[in-house]
Amino acid sequence: MEDKILKKYSEDRCNISDKYMAHSINGEIETAIGNIKRLKTQLVRKDHLDHLKVRFGIHRDNYHVPTGVYAVGTPHKESPILVTANYKLTLDQLRRELKNLNLWILVIDTKGINVWCAAGKGSFSAEEIIYQVKKNQLDELVNHRRLILPQLSAPGVAAHEIFKYTGFKGEFGPIRASDIKSYIENGFKATGEMRRVTFTLKERLLVSPLEFIMSMKHFPIVLILIFLYNLFKTTEGLWISTVMTAFAYVVAIAIVTLVLPALLPLLPFRMFFVKALFLAVVWSGVVYHFRDFFFIYGSSYETLGHLLLMASIMGYLGTNFTGSTTFTSFSGVQRETLRLIPVVAIGVLGGMALLLLDLFI
Amino acid sequence: MEYMSLSYIKGVANIKLYPDKCSGCGGCIEVCPHNVLIIEDHKVAFLDQDNCIECGGCMKNCPFDAIVVKTGVG
Numbered sequence A: 001m002e003d004k005i006l007k008k009y010s011e012d013r014c015n016i017s018d019k020y021m022a023h024s025i026n027g028e029i030e031t032a033i034g035n036i037k038r039l040k041t042q043l044v045r046k047d048h049l050d051h052l053k054v055r056f057g058i059h060r061d062n063y064h065v066p067t068g069v070y071a072v073g074t075p076h077k078e079s080p081i082l083v084t085a086n087y088k089l090t091l092d093q094l095r096r097e098l099k100n101l102n103l104w105i106l107v108i109d110t111k112g113i114n115v116w117c118a119a120g121k122g123s124f125s126a127e128e129i130i131y132q133v134k135k136n137q138l139d140e141l142v143n144h145r146r147l148i149l150p151q152l153s154a155p156g157v158a159a160h161e162i163f164k165y166t167g168f169k170g171e172f173g174p175i176r177a178s179d180i181k182s183y184i185e186n187g188f189k190a191t192g193e194m195r196r197v198t199f200t201l202k203e204r205l206l207v208s209p210l211e212f213i214m215s216m217k218h219f220p221i222v223l224i225l226i227f228l229y230n231l232f233k234t235t236e237g238l239w240i241s242t243v244m245t246a247f248a249y250v251v252a253i254a255i256v257t258l259v260l261p262a263l264l265p266l267l268p269f270r271m272f273f274v275k276a277l278f279l280a281v282v283w284s285g286v287v288y289h290f291r292d293f294f295f296i297y298g299s300s301y302e303t304l305g306h307l308l309l310m311a312s313i314m315g316y317l318g319t320n321f322t323g324s325t326t327f328t329s330f331s332g333v334q335r336e337t338l339r340l341i342p343v344v345a346i347g348v349l350g351g352m353a354l355l356l357l358d359l360f361i
Numbered sequence B: 001m002e003y004m005s006l007s008y009i010k011g012v013a014n015i016k017l018y019p020d021k022c023s024g025c026g027g028c029i030e031v032c033p034h035n036v037l038i039i040e041d042h043k044v045a046f047l048d049q050d051n052c053i054e055c056g057g058c059m060k061n062c063p064f065d066a067i068v069v070k071t072g073v074g
């Protein structure tokens, strides 16, 4: 542990630019350890724009917050200290819930990653907190010896280590920033409810757009393959048939990345790829019924081939979605992946074989 | 409760308890985001092992190494 803390001193780069932060700051307050910037608790339009960009995967790495202590309201020597990650979205979600509160926020260096992921990767750690507590002279800033840690940092932070090296007692606060006010008013006690992770419809729909966009990354390959396939078949109506067939695939992808998350608890089966295949069967029925519209009416080989390929993609993306959920375990995903691989292999090979068969008969 | 209706594959969670080492301090219960653990007769026990997501928060915050979780990489 000692080495890890020492290593922090040599690694520290305090050169994160705060130009992305200026619109979030509202003056400074004087303290025993110097002037400290005060955070706004109201998000401005620029913040919302940033959030939108993050949701759609634009410049996601560009949201580091400079580490150190910030003030909220007019804190004093008895005000609580909240610890958080130096990811802008994380800090924004926190500060917007702190209206009318007076407290300190300690932003630690998690390499611009949110609390949960940073704890898993080891950058939201006891040694980083210990280092920042010392560097920022928190023992001079406040009279009490309590740090409120986000509960989701627990996989990375052994709270008892912090106490051992700094004298500050790390206490895990609630999971959601919106509960912090009641947690403090409650005398620093979190109810069972505050300690449970949820995955509500709203939370699921918030991860969907990024999921869809990420899944569409490799779509050009599918498009080219469909184009080449159609080229071999006939040159008549090449463009329209390619576009319409590709459209069926886009909807298939949209179904797993948007509909599956929305209906998650309602879909049968536990494994995600089976849930996705369930939707694939439904979608196959629709495509089959409207096969003229999608230009995949060449022969039943062709139709079946496309349906198998679509289902394989959907099954794969279904398992992929486990990565964005809050309640799947690594062992579970491993088990599911082992089942998924043969299914997708058969689907893809079978689908391609049928499509080729259609070309040669 | 919505989180109740969301549950993943049963019987795979890789977590072991060593109640002999447990002091009953409750630290693990405080950090668990999925209500997996309880204290029974002053020792840690499972409330619902299948809810465990193998995050390792309980293991990290147990001062007595009474919980071992095989956490996934990444």
Ligand code: SF4
Binding pocket: B015, B031, B032, B033, B034, B035, B036, B037, B051, B052, B053, B054, B055, B056, B057, B058, B059, B069
């Ligand atoms: S590993 Fe995580 S989810 Fe599993 S019991 Fe421990 S704290 Fe709870």
Ligand code: SF4
Binding pocket: B021, B022, B023, B024, B025, B026, B027, B028, B029, B043, B044, B061, B062, B063, B064, B065, B066, B067
């Ligand atoms: S944290 Fe460890 S010692 Fe404390 S109750 Fe849990 S298992 Fe027992």
